[in-house]
Amino acid sequence: METTMTTAVPKLTTLHPRISSNSFSLRFSLTFPAKKTALVKHTCSPSHIPLRVSASSQSQAAAEATKVSSIPSEMKACVYGEYGGVEVLKFDDKVSVPEVKEDQVLIKVVAAALNPVDAKRRQGKFKATDSPLPTVPGYDVAGVVVKVGNQVKELKEGDAVYGNINEKALEGPKQFGSLAEYTAVEEKLLALKPKNLDFIQAAGLPLAIETAYEGLERTGFSAGKSILVLNGAGGVGSLVIQLAKHVFGASRIAATSSTGKLELLKSLGADLAIDYTKENFEDLPEKFDVVYDAIGQCDKAVKVVKEGGSVVALTGAVTPPGFRFVVTSNGNTLKTLNPYLESGKIKPVVDPKGPFTFSQVAEAFSYIETNRATGKIVIHPIP
Ligand SMILES: NC(=O)c1ccc[n+]([C@@H]2O[C@H](COP(=O)([O-])OP(=O)(O)OC[C@H]3O[C@@H](n4cnc5c(N)ncnc54)[C@H](OP(=O)(O)O)[C@@H]3O)[C@@H](O)[C@H]2O)c1
Numbered sequence: 383m384e385t386t387m388t389t390a391v392p393k394l395t396t397l398h399p400r401i402s403s404n405s406f407s408l409r410f411s412l413t414f415p416a417k418k419t420a421l422v423k424h425t426c427s428p429s430h431i432p433l434r435v436s437a438s439s440q441s442q443a444a445a446e447a448t449k450v451s452s453i454p455s456e457m458k459a460c461v462y463g464e465y466g467g468v469e470v471l472k473f474d475d476k477v478s479v480p481e482v483k484e485d486q487v488l489i490k491v492v493a494a495a496l497n498p499v500d501a502k503r504r505q506g507k508f509k510a511t512d513s514p515l516p517t518v519p520g521y522d523v524a525g526v527v528v529k530v531g532n533q534v535k536e537l538k539e540g541d542a543v544y545g546n547i548n549e550k551a552l553e554g555p556k557q558f559g560s561l562a563e564y565t566a567v568e569e570k571l572l573a574l575k576p577k578n579l580d581f582i583q584a585a586g587l588p589l590a591i592e593t594a595y596e597g598l599e600r601t602g603f604s605a606g607k608s609i610l611v612l613n614g615a616g617g618v619g620s621l622v623i624q625l626a627k628h629v630f631g632a633s634r635i636a637a638t639s640s641t642g643k644l645e646l647l648k649s650l651g652a653d654l655a656i657d658y659t660k661e662n663f664e665d666l667p668e669k670f671d672v673v674y675d676a677i678g679q680c681d682k683a684v685k686v687v688k689e690g691g692s693v694v695a696l697t698g699a700v701t702p703p704g705f706r707f708v709v710t711s712n713g714n715t716l717k718t719l720n721p722y723l724e725s726g727k728i729k730p731v732v733d734p735k736g737p738f739t740f741s742q743v744a745e746a747f748s749y750i751e752t753n754r755a756t757g758k759i760v761i762h763p764i765p
Pocket residue numbers: 497498499551589590593612613614615616617618619638639640641643658676677695696697707708709750753754755756757
């Protein structure tokens with residue numbers, strides 16, 4: 383059996399072969415509904431779909447990035463000049479390479495990842511606090527430092543790094559994001575890439591793992607507490623489950639997803655995997671110390687929290703005592719979590735339909751906007 387995911391995309395100008403992936407460490411069975419159409423076809427094997435993708439071209443990509451002896455003045459980037467649907471996404475190969483401020487480094491981007499905020503921002507949902515158009519989208523990056531500002535203290539040229547380039551997700555995110563050959567980022571927002579992860583795996587982590595960690599911290603989560611994660615298979619939820627278990631010492635973890643992703647939830651550490659297509663989690667007799675709502679069901683989430691417990695919500699309307707926060711990017715969070723990543727306790731979950739090549743950016747956006755992605759959607763190679 384072969385499942386396909388295809389999406390009509392606007393005509394774009396660059397073409398690159400898809401890289402092949404050849405080693406995996408987190409495997410589970412996943413079923414996707416077959417969809418019809420057209421321009422690009424991704425194939426998924428019927429079972430044991432690899433979630434952790436190790437690109438054979440990784441060392442080559444790093445070598446190429448570090449080989450950059452002279453930095454060009456112009457680069458290729460994904461750009462939009464107006465808010466709207468995926469059709470506003472264009473490629474421009476004459477975008478100025480960003481200037482590096484004193485506290486910033488210039489990164490040769492090897493891989494970038496999409497987050498729902500990239501789609502919402504492009505749709506104009508945050509236009510009141512956005513940077514001016516035209517925009518090069520992209521928050522998450524993994525790449526190689528090719529230039530450092532005067533005040534940069536630790537990072538140096540040739541370092542392999544990763545991070546979420548926007549300190550505040552919604553307040554003036556950078557005009558020149560990570561979906562480009564180069565991006566300029568404050569040193570404090572970055573960490574060295576975990577040595578055991580390739581650039582594809584690393585690119586998918588920053589915003590999601592920072593959100594997962596900050597949310598758990600804000601609830602006061604600690605060893606021995608129980609947690610229910612709503613949307614355990616998404617970019618954030620897949621990491622909330624793992625952090626709750628391996629970093630915070632949860633006593634019990636429950637999580638929701640659709641039928642095909644229940645095994646994934648268990649492989650990530652969930653004791654109870656709830657199929658939201660068959661059960662209403664709010665009808666279960668069990669109550670939790672913390673409910674982490676990564677889908678926008680705060681009204682129901684507050685019904686299953688213990689008295690005195692916490693409900694953290696990432697999106698949608700908030701029902702007391704639930705609360706919402708917006709993630710702050712912080713390289714120190716990544717540094718704190720690097721040992722858990724390097725020991726293999728925390729595993730990146732990369733959507734098996736990817737990585738998407740740079741020429742498939744619009745398709746990758748269409749996919750994240752289905753709200754069906756598993757883990758992270760990564761773009762590689764760039765361009
Ligand atoms: N406030 C912040 O700072 C912050 C930070 C990060 C993200 N967010 C927001 O948090 C949300 C989650 O982000 P994300 O990156 O994790 O999203 P994501 O990866 O795009 O989430 C996709 C997942 O949602 C699942 N899903 C869809 N409907 C569901 C339902 N009714 N119950 C349970 N799971 C369901 C899908 O699983 P199935 O296919 O099984 O349905 C899919 O795996 C987004 O709205 C995002 O904008 C906010």
